[in-house]
Amino acid sequence: MKIGIIAILVLLLVLSGCKGYSDLNDFSKNEKEYSLEEGEQKLKETICESDIYNCADFETQSEAQEMMDLCGGIDNDIHELDEESNGIACEDLPLS
Known part of the structure; x- marks a missing residue:
């Protein structure tokens, strides 16, 4: 569920960065091309x-x-x- 939300946020970030995105079929109008990696990086910076x-x-330890x-x-456990600072997040949650 969280992965789906993250994917939607990445898509929204990518689309919001595109100039003239009202015509989604004509990306040639954009002054700069945005890649999925750039959107993911912006999202990562926001989340972290x-x-x-x-x-x-x-819901799970793996999430x-x-x-x-x-x-x-472990070097940037912002959340x-x-x-226990052992590299394992939320050990009390079910594994998957």
């Missing part, structure tokens, strides 16, 4: 810049781990998902 998630926001890893893992 402040503490907005906690373990209760995830929480994916978020922690996305934001830099404090790894209470």
Whole structure:
């Protein structure tokens, strides 16, 4: 579920950056081409810049781990998902 939300946010970021996106079939009008990677990077920066998630926001440990890893893992646990500082996020959640 969280992955679907992230995908939608990436798409919205990409589309919002495109000039003249009212005509989605004619990207030649854009002054700059935006790639999916650029949209993903912008989304990552937004998600990982402040503490907005906690373990209760995830259904499984693997979802929480994916978020922690996305934001830099144990070296940048911005959401404090790894209470024991052992590299494993939200250990009390079910694995999958």
